[in-house]
Amino acid sequence: MTMAEQLAAFAAGASYDRMSEVARGQVKLLLFDALGCAIGSLGAEPIGYLRTHTEEFGGAGLATLIGGGKTAPDRAAFYNTCLIRYLDFNDSYMGKTGTVHPSDNTGAVLAAAEYAGASGRDFIAALALAYQVQCRLSDAARSESRGFDQGTHGAYGSAAGAARALGLDAKRIANALAIAGASNNPLFVTRTGQISHWKGFAMAAAGMSAAHAAFLAMRGVTGPVTVFEGTGGMMEAVSGPFEIDWTKENLEKVLGCAIKKYNAGVHAQTALEAALELREANGFRGEEIEGVEVGLYERAYNIMGGGKYGEKHDIRNKETADHSLPYVIAAALLDGQLMPAQYAQARIVAPDVQALLKKVKVALADDLTKRYPAHSSARVKVTLKDGRSFLGDHEDYEGFHTRPMRWETVARKFEALASPHAPASLRKEIEDACARLDAIRVSDLTALLGRVGRG
Numbered sequence: 242m243t244m245a246e247q248l249a250a251f252a253a254g255a256s257y258d259r260m261s262e263v264a265r266g267q268v269k270l271l272l273f274d275a276l277g278c279a280i281g282s283l284g285a286e287p288i289g290y291l292r293t294h295t296e297e298f299g300g301a302g303l304a305t306l307i308g309g310g311k312t313a314p315d316r317a318a319f320y321n322t323c324l325i326r327y328l329d330f331n332d333s334y335m336g337k338t339g340t341v342h343p344s345d346n347t348g349a350v351l352a353a354a355e356y357a358g359a360s361g362r363d364f365i366a367a368l369a370l371a372y373q374v375q376c377r378l379s380d381a382a383r384s385e386s387r388g389f390d391q392g393t394h395g396a397y398g399s400a401a402g403a404a405r406a407l408g409l410d411a412k413r414i415a416n417a418l419a420i421a422g423a424s425n426n427p428l429f430v431t432r433t434g435q436i437s438h439w440k441g442f443a444m445a446a447a448g449m450s451a452a453h454a455a456f457l458a459m460r461g462v463t464g465p466v467t468v469f470e471g472t473g474g475m476m477e478a479v480s481g482p483f484e485i486d487w488t489k490e491n492l493e494k495v496l497g498c499a500i501k502k503y504n505a506g507v508h509a510q511t512a513l514e515a516a517l518e519l520r521e522a523n524g525f526r527g528e529e530i531e532g533v534e535v536g537l538y539e540r541a542y543n544i545m546g547g548g549k550y551g552e553k554h555d556i557r558n559k560e561t562a563d564h565s566l567p568y569v570i571a572a573a574l575l576d577g578q579l580m581p582a583q584y585a586q587a588r589i590v591a592p593d594v595q596a597l598l599k600k601v602k603v604a605l606a607d608d609l610t611k612r613y614p615a616h617s618s619a620r621v622k623v624t625l626k627d628g629r630s631f632l633g634d635h636e637d638y639e640g641f642h643t644r645p646m647r648w649e650t651v652a653r654k655f656e657a658l659a660s661p662h663a664p665a666s667l668r669k670e671i672e673d674a675c676a677r678l679d680a681i682r683v684s685d686l687t688a689l690l691g692r693v694g695r696g
Contacts, residue, residue: 244469249415273675275344279324281658305687314352322348322445333507336379345444346371353403371402382480392447396425399451419464420454436560508541512619515633527575536606536620546603567601
């Protein structure tokens with residue numbers, strides 16, 4: 242069999258019964274977190290652009306939009322994934338060859354599951370499968386270092402999960418994977434320099450295409466099943482050679498995913514926790530700070546610290562701010578938190594945060610690089626104008642897989658994000674639906690999501 246056919250056979254056999262109880266619980270937790278991020282995005286200006294676009298272009302009302310209304314499943318996959326991703330507050334996975342946000346697969350899998358009238362159990366298995374595929378590819382396939390973005394691997398995850406949710410057989414799943422994989426090789430430029438809105442929407446585009454591929458395969462459309470190893474395929478044109486034995490895979494990769502504690506890129510989480518703990522323990526204020534020194538592992542330094550992917554002190558918009566270690570550290574030390582409010586345009590350009598971010602110096606620390614990705618280490622030193630200094634050295638943060646976040650903590654995050662857009666009774670119903678996902682149907686959950694206010 243080709244690798245796509247081997248992966249398809251694994252996907253066709255993916256089931257709730259083959260998952261550990263802890264993995265099932267983790268899927269529920271990750272879904273709850275993702276939905277909080279999605280609801281918290283409602284009302285954001287760029288999301289309004291997408292809502293107008295979706296309503297004007299329309300589509301058969303077969304899948305629910307978070308925030309109300311229905312549209313075609315592939316359009317719902319795009320819009321709902323954009324909601325999940327926009328804040329940059331959703332889960333992450335630190336693979337050996339790249340970092341991804343596997344809850345980006347949720348929109349495609351949810352739309353397909355709703356269309357199919359799937360049970361919550363089938364949805365849990367399909368979503369776990371999507372996570373497994375994207376995360377394993379991010380362990381093995383060196384696409385990012387060759388200039389390709391997260392949707393390269395995510396398209397396979399979303400196609401696998403959507404096809405499984407539709408109940409397709411292995412032959413049709415292989416075609417869905419082939420169509421999606423051959424059509425989605427986006428560029429990493431999306432995440433470098435002055436960052437645009439597309440950072441929050443790029444994976445949604447891959448998910449939309451992947452969902453569309455699954456529906457095409459359902460109809461009988463075929464794709465190039467040598468998409469991985471064939472001439473001009475992924476290994477030759479995108480990633481270089483790699484090996485994954487899909488006959489030996491399971492659905493447990495969800496346990497390696499991290500939930501964000503702070504509204505910032507995942508590679509800033511440990512440094513933020515260290516900085517805020519220093520602030521709380523020592524009682525200093527932002528205006529007292531003379532300088533901040535942060536040591537990071539190589540990947541964090543390149544993405545958020547001013548390394549390979551661009552200088553991080555020229556901050557003009559939300560998208561660049563949440564991927565700038567100097568900005569997020571400065572805003573957190575000034576405000577005592579890092580939530581969506583810290584990305585209002587007025588806050589970004591405020592003199593105090595602009596002045597302090599220029600005092601944040603980021604350096605590459607080889608000893609921390611050696612600990613990655615088993616650990617997400619950071620070292621923070623804050624020096625005050627009176628000469629005092631404080632040092633924080635953290636191996637990881639609350640939410641990293643070595644220190645998992647509890648349901649109660651995710652519930653507080655959900656409340657903070659969702660309360661402006663949904664009444665308390667509805668928030669509780671959504672939480673209960675996530676907790677009881679294996680005892681309900683997907684349509685029960687989507688009906689609740691359709692009742693959420695639009696800002």
